[in-house]
Amino acid sequence: xxxxxxxxxxxxxxxxxxxxxxxxxxxxxxxxxxxxxxxxxxxxxxxxxxxxxxxxxxxxxxxxxxxxxxxxxxxxxxxxxxxxxxxxxxxxxxxxxxxxxxxxxxxxxxxxxxxxxxxxxxxxxxxxxxxxxxxxxxxxxxxxxxxxxxxxxxxxxxxxxxxxxxxxxxxxxxxxxxxxxxxxxxxxxxxxxxxxxxxxxxxxxxxxx
Amino acid sequence: xxxxxxxxxxxxxxxxxxxxxxxxxxxxxxxxxxxxxxxxxxxxxxxxxxxxxxxxxxxxxxxxxxxxxxxxxxxxxxxxxxxxxxxxxxxxxxxxxxxxxxxxxxxxxxxxxxxxxxxxxxxxxxxxxxxxxxxxxxxxxxxxxxxxxxxxxxxxxxxxxxxxxxxxxxxxxxxxxxxxxxxxxxxxxxxxxxxxxxxxxxxxxxxxxxxxxxxxxxxxxxxxxxxxxxxxxxxxxxxxxxxxxxxxxxxxxxxxxxxxxxxxxxxxxxxxxxxxxxxxxxxxxxxxxxxxxxxxxxxxxxxxxxxxxxxxxxxxxxxxxxxxxxxxxxxxxxxxxxxxxxxxxxxxxxxxxxxxxxxxxxxxxxxxxxxxxxxxxxxxxxxxxxxxxxxxxxxxxxxxxxxxxxxxxxxxxxxxxxxxxxxxxxxxxxxxxxxxxxxxxxxxxxxxxxxxxxxxxxxxxxxxxxxxxxxxxxxxxxxxxxxxxx
Numbered sequence: 138x139x140x141x142x143x144x145x146x147x148x149x150x151x152x153x154x155x156x157x158x159x160x161x162x163x164x165x166x167x168x169x170x171x172x173x174x175x176x177x178x179x180x181x182x183x184x185x186x187x188x189x190x191x192x193x194x195x196x197x198x199x200x201x202x203x204x205x206x207x208x209x210x211x212x213x214x215x216x217x218x219x220x221x222x223x224x225x226x227x228x229x230x231x232x233x234x235x236x237x238x239x240x241x242x243x244x245x246x247x248x249x250x251x252x253x254x255x256x257x258x259x260x261x262x263x264x265x266x267x268x269x270x271x272x273x274x275x276x277x278x279x280x281x282x283x284x285x286x287x288x289x290x291x292x293x294x295x296x297x298x299x300x301x302x303x304x305x306x307x308x309x310x311x312x313x314x315x316x317x318x319x320x321x322x323x324x325x326x327x328x329x330x331x332x333x334x335x336x337x338x339x340x341x342x343x344x345x346x
Numbered sequence: 347x348x349x350x351x352x353x354x355x356x357x358x359x360x361x362x363x364x365x366x367x368x369x370x371x372x373x374x375x376x377x378x379x380x381x382x383x384x385x386x387x388x389x390x391x392x393x394x395x396x397x398x399x400x401x402x403x404x405x406x407x408x409x410x411x412x413x414x415x416x417x418x419x420x421x422x423x424x425x426x427x428x429x430x431x432x433x434x435x436x437x438x439x440x441x442x443x444x445x446x447x448x449x450x451x452x453x454x455x456x457x458x459x460x461x462x463x464x465x466x467x468x469x470x471x472x473x474x475x476x477x478x479x480x481x482x483x484x485x486x487x488x489x490x491x492x493x494x495x496x497x498x499x500x501x502x503x504x505x506x507x508x509x510x511x512x513x514x515x516x517x518x519x520x521x522x523x524x525x526x527x528x529x530x531x532x533x534x535x536x537x538x539x540x541x542x543x544x545x546x547x548x549x550x551x552x553x554x555x556x557x558x559x560x561x562x563x564x565x566x567x568x569x570x571x572x573x574x575x576x577x578x579x580x581x582x583x584x585x586x587x588x589x590x591x592x593x594x595x596x597x598x599x600x601x602x603x604x605x606x607x608x609x610x611x612x613x614x615x616x617x618x619x620x621x622x623x624x625x626x627x628x629x630x631x632x633x634x635x636x637x638x639x640x641x642x643x644x645x646x647x648x649x650x651x652x653x654x655x656x657x658x659x660x661x662x663x664x665x666x667x668x669x670x671x672x673x674x675x676x677x678x679x680x681x682x683x684x685x686x687x688x689x690x691x692x693x694x695x696x697x698x699x700x701x702x703x704x705x706x707x708x709x710x711x712x713x714x715x716x717x718x719x720x721x722x723x724x725x726x727x728x729x730x731x732x733x734x735x736x737x738x739x740x741x742x743x744x745x746x747x748x749x750x751x752x753x754x755x756x757x758x759x760x761x762x763x764x765x766x767x768x769x770x771x772x773x774x775x776x777x778x779x780x781x782x783x784x785x786x787x788x789x790x791x792x793x794x795x796x797x798x799x800x801x802x803x804x805x806x807x808x809x810x811x812x813x814x815x816x817x818x819x820x821x822x823x824x825x826x827x828x829x830x831x832x
Contacts, residue, residue, distance in 0.1 A: 141482040141509060141525070144517065144522055145529070147599070147602075148526050148529055148530075149600040150530075151599070151603045151606060151648075152529070152530055152533065152566070152602065152606050154603075154606070154607075155558065155562075155606035155607045156427075156537070156558075156606075157557040157558070158536055158607070158622070158625070159554050159555065159607070159609070159622065160541070160554075160555050160558060161553060162465075162554075162678065163552075163554040163618070163622075164547055164555075166551075167548070167550045167551035167554075167618075167619075168547045168550070168551040169508075169548065170548060170550045176721070178510065179546055196480055196636045198479060198480035199396065199476035199477065199478050199479070200409075200412055200414045200415070200476070201412070201413065201414020201415055201417065201418050201478055201480065202414055202480075203414075203480045204413065204414045204417050204418065205414070207692055209615070209616050209617060210616070210617025211616065211691075212615055214684075214688065214822075215614050215615030215684060215687070215688045215762055216688055216764070217423060217765070217766050218615075220766045221766060227615070227617075228616070228617045229399070229403060229617050230550035230551070230617050230618060231550060232548050233548075233549040233550045233552070233553075233617060234618060235549075236549040236644060237546060237549065238479060238481060238542070238546065238549060238552065239549045239550075239552050239553055239617070240480060241553055241613070241616060241617070242692070243612070243696055244692055244693075244694070244696060245692040245693070245694065245763055245770075246399070248770055260660065275552070276771055276774070277402075278399070278402045278774060279402065280398065280402050280406050280407075280412055280413050281406050282406045282412070283407045284407060284409040284412075292679065303499070315451055319498065321579055335357055338476055
């Protein structure tokens, strides 16, 4: 192999083949997916989410939540995700279209979050968990996101947004309160929006065996 | 042994070599020196993250030091602060030597080195303040990616010019790998940045592209650059030719073809068309071919000359590094079989394989290359053979310990995650002791990197008079027929 042009052409073709298959093909075929109309509600599947939840995607990315949490339900036989009730059906490309970046994740250091909003519908409970995970789940290895909250002295009236029912070492002392910042509110709105319990024709729910 | 000329590294005389070496000295030392800073920085954050995994209260409740940022900072500082500049430094030196031309206009390369480090600094700072994109290996915010690409364009232009001015003759195997690496990296990085970071396309199309980038970053950028160094240093150091030109050809083309397609295997069962995953799994399994071709070729080149490993730091690090590359590819092939990955996916085995590939292979090979190159650029010898020996043993022990405990623990964790009857909490309890040992191993790696940084700094502060003998890590046997090769 003595000619630079020959070498270069070979590299171009091998590299280019993968580029066509794994970059150009998805851009052309998966890059313009539309939500499907939902005849029951008159809305669409996947349902549209609030602006606050979309802002929460940025908070989720900024704090590296993806380092520990996956967001993908895989079908049998590649996994037991559905039997473990992480979701009722496999995650497909159309589930991702509301996201700015798909947070698929590589590790399950913490639980899968694809359907977190279906399991947990109480915003205050999520705030308590984010502020002090071990006060909710003693064996949790999740770090505290207390920096997304403001710990402050109650002046005249307690805030209507303050988190209620905090226990454990991070609980506010009498006369103090813990108030979510805008980032924490956005993150919780995003977590509540994580729910793939809507039908998509390309991802039927597997029938029970 | 093949008689083809392209299996000979080069036929320069020592005066020509010295002229070429001194012409690249300034930019190469700049890339290596800054890379070593980021190596230390990244490995300290890797240690912090490893401690946080076993003890979540460690440095808790601080936005800058939350696990989600420290682990991302360590991966990206190591990938773009250490590995990539080290690969560039090795690539510049090898290109000049193998093209047999003196380096002209090295100021553009100095500028590239400075711009690159500004880009890395901005990117790391961006992650700390919360602009992480959360795309694996592309976590730097868009404003930093622009700076990095600008720096790389300067380097690519220089590489093209140098290859065009090369003295005629057959292209040596290292040059194939250099061309492949210098060509792949900007294409990979520009495509992925444009489609995922700057003007992201719809998220439904992103997973395949992100996986293509992550696979390509290792298999088409770091692996070719590391192998370019290995295919030059190993025959040089033992004074032999590469055993088989045919095996080199097989290794090169199979790596390019299968490496380019291998990335999607990690997304098995994920939200992308099934054929993409099937192709990725097939390509990952086929990576056995370059693994065997590299292993056999270098083994037959070294056969009967392995003794040189005992005194030459360059050879010892390079051979260790390449062996770990072979294991990385073999383990990744096994790990991507659907029957295996249904259990191991999302477990700490992924951490183990990343560590084996990035540190075990690339960093070790780059250490070997730096030990070989820098004395030739500066005319000074390494100050302490004892520290080099410490560096080697700490690094090897650290990486092998971490990889073995994480594979073992990852298997147990994987079965726990897979088994319907086992709770998630149990998977955490099972992996805990293994993560604890992995954190200790991360400490060994930090110490190894510190030893390396000290040796490198010692050489530049001239702790040893010029003209002294090379720093050998063991006494050469008197009756040895080996050429002096440090």
